[in-house]
Structures are given as C-alpha cells and as structure tokens.
Amino acid sequence: IQSIRDLDEALSDGRVFSAYQPIVRIDTGEIIGLEALARMRRQDGRILAAGEFQDAMTDARIASRLTDHMLREVAADVRRWLDMGIPFQHVGVNVTGTDFRAGCLDERIEEAFAAADVPLRHVILEVNENVYMGGSDNRVARAAERLRSKGMRIALDDFGTGHASLTHLLDFPVDIIKIDKSFVDRIVADRPSLAIVQALVEVARKLDMRIVAEGIETAEQADRLLSLGCVLGQGYRYSRPVHASVTTDLLLRFA
Ligand code: G
Ligand code: G
Numbered sequence: 117i118q119s120i121r122d123l124d125e126a127l128s129d130g131r132v133f134s135a136y137q138p139i140v141r142i143d144t145g146e147i148i149g150l151e152a153l154a155r156m157r158r159q160d161g162r163i164l165a166a167g168e169f170q171d172a173m174t175d176a177r178i179a180s181r182l183t184d185h186m187l188r189e190v191a192a193d194v195r196r197w198l199d200m201g202i203p204f205q206h207v208g209v210n211v212t213g214t215d216f217r218a219g220c221l222d223e224r225i226e227e228a229f230a231a232a233d234v235p236l237r238h239v240i241l242e243v244n245e246n247v248y249m250g251g252s253d254n255r256v257a258r259a260a261e262r263l264r265s266k267g268m269r270i271a272l273d274d275f276g277t278g279h280a281s282l283t284h285l286l287d288f289p290v291d292i293i294k295i296d297k298s299f300v301d302r303i304v305a306d307r308p309s310l311a312i313v314q315a316l317v318e319v320a321r322k323l324d325m326r327i328v329a330e331g332i333e334t335a336e337q338a339d340r341l342l343s344l345g346c347v348l349g350q351g352y353r354y355s356r357p358v359h360a361s362v363t364t365d366l367l368l369r370f371a
C-alpha cells in the first residue's frame with residue numbers, strides 16, 4: 117500500500133502529530149478530558165485525519181511506530197498542560213489489537229509517560245472491539261489488566277458496533293464505555309436507538325463504568341442523552357479535533 121510508505125516517511129520527517137477532541141460534561145460544557153487523534157501532514161501541506169491513513173495501520177511495524185510516536189507526542193503535550201497549571205484530568209490514546217499483541221505495550225506506555233513525568237492516572241487507553249479479532253486467548257485481557265494495575269484506565273470505543281459486544285464487558289477489564297456515533301446519530305429520530313442507549317447507560321451504571329457518547333452534533337441529541345442520564349460526550353457540537361495549541365486555549369477557557 118502506498119500509504120504505508122507515506123506514513124513511514126511522515127513519521128521520520130516529524131510530520132505526524134496529535135490533534136485533540138475535548139470530552140465534555142454535556143450539562144455544563146466543562147472539559148473533563150481529551151481524546152488524542154493522529155494527524156499526518158502530507159508533503160503538499162494537506163493534513164490527513166487518521167481515518168484517511170488507516171490502511172497503513174494494518175502493517176504491524178508502522179502501527180507500532182505510530183503508537184510509539186503518538187505516546188511521546190501526547191506525553192509531551194500533557195506535560196506542558198500540567199506545567200501551565202491546567203487542572204488536567206485525562207487523555208485517551210487509541211491503540212489496536214496489533215499494539216496489544218506486539219507485546220510489552222504496558223512498558224512502552226509506561227516509558228513514554230515516565231519520560232515526560234506524567235502520572236499514568238492521566239492516561240486512558242481507547243480500544244475497540246477489534247482488539248479481540250484474530251485470537252480469543254486472554255492474552256489481551258491480561259495485558260489490559262497489567263495496564264490498569266499501573267493506573268491507566270480502559271475505554272471500550274465504538275461500543276455496540278462490533279461482534280458480541282456485551283460479552284466483552286465480561287471478558288475484558290473496562291472502565292469506560294464509549295457509545296458509538298451511529299447510535300447518537302439516530303437517537304432523536306429513532307426509538308430503537310434511544311432504547312439501546314438507555315439500556316447501555318443502565319448497564320454502565322450497574323457495572324460501575326463511566327459512559328461517554330460520541331459524535332454529538334446537535335442540541336437535540338445532547339438533550340436526549342442528558343435525559344437518559346448520559347452526562348459525558350464528545351462531538352462537533354462541542355469541538356472538532358483541534359491542534360494542541362488550540363487545545364491549550366480551550367483548556368484554559370473551559371476546563
Ligand atoms: O481522527 P479520525 O476521526 O479520522 O479517526 C479515525 C479512526 O482512526 C478512529 O477509529 C480512531 O480511533 C483511529 N485513530 C485516530 N488516531 C489514532 C491513533 O493514534 N492510533 C490508532 N491506532 N488509531 C487512531
Ligand atoms: O473510532 P473513533 O471513535 O476513535 O473515531 C473518532 C472519529 O470521529 C475521529 O475521526 C473524529 O474526527 C470523528 N468525530 C468526532 N466527533 C464527531 C462528530 O461529531 N461528527 C462526526 N461526523 N465525526 C466526529
């Protein structure tokens with residue numbers, strides 16, 4: 117794939133960076149966390165979102181290079197926010213099954229944040245259900261447990277879109293459920309979507325997990341989520357993913 121080489125070169129040239137999307141309290145607008153999202157600046161200057169170079173991430177070597185790079189970028193940005201005295205809570209970093217299976221993910225994460233002197237309680241790992249694809253041994257669950265014992269939390273991303281997602285809550289340590297955008301998209305128009313989100317909120321409450329709605333774009337969606345007891349969310353209604361410097365401004369104003 118051409119994009120593997122592009123991403124490889126971009127990593128070598130320092131053209132890969134992290135954008136951040138705020139996670140907010142829907143009722144107050146307060147920023148309670150961030151999600152880190154990889155961005156690549158092409159030679160011609162155009163910025164590509166992660167979704168535009170996801171093919172390249174199927175290559176295990178590139179995927180792990182990208183992860184290590186993102187961990188360092190994010191750790192450095194968080195260090196800066198802490199140094200500014202911003203009451204920073206947490207940042208979510210996206211990792212894949214490949215990262216887990218490559219081994220020593222916990223050490224790589226630990227090293228990256230220790231180098232920037234950032235405590236791991238500020239770090240959330242966002243994994244989606246694909247983490248289970250290609251091997252249902254519990255190696256992944258054990259790695260996740262190790263990460264948690266070091267203070268990180270685990271968010272199950274895109275929840276509800278994969279296979280047998282509810283069983284993942286049994287087999288895998290999860291602190292946070294992220295409701296996929298596809299449910300939020302339909303929550304106003306469509307009773308079944310509303311019912312499903314309502315059930316997920318209830319499951320999260322009973323299992324002592326936090327729940328975050330993704331892809332909130334309208335006030336109606338936000339109101340509907342609040343009425344169901346889903347208080348945390350992210351989406352274009354609050355902010356698109358933005359550059360670290362813009363994130364600083366947002367944190368100073370809304371954190
Ligand atoms: O940023 P964008 O909306 O294009 O993200 C598209 C997809 O890419 C999302 O599923 C997101 O989880 C994933 N993604 C974004 N940043 C990273 C990253 O740093 N590492 C990995 N593995 N996936 C990422
Ligand atoms: O798979 P994951 O949830 O990590 O994907 C996040 C992706 O969703 C990012 O590419 C981000 O840019 C995108 N995103 C975040 N909020 C919104 C939104 O409100 N609307 C749309 N269309 N995309 C969003």
Ligand code: NA
Pocket residue numbers: 151210242273
């Ligand atoms: Na994510």
Ligand code: MN
Pocket residue numbers: 273274275294296297330
């Ligand atoms: Mn998601």
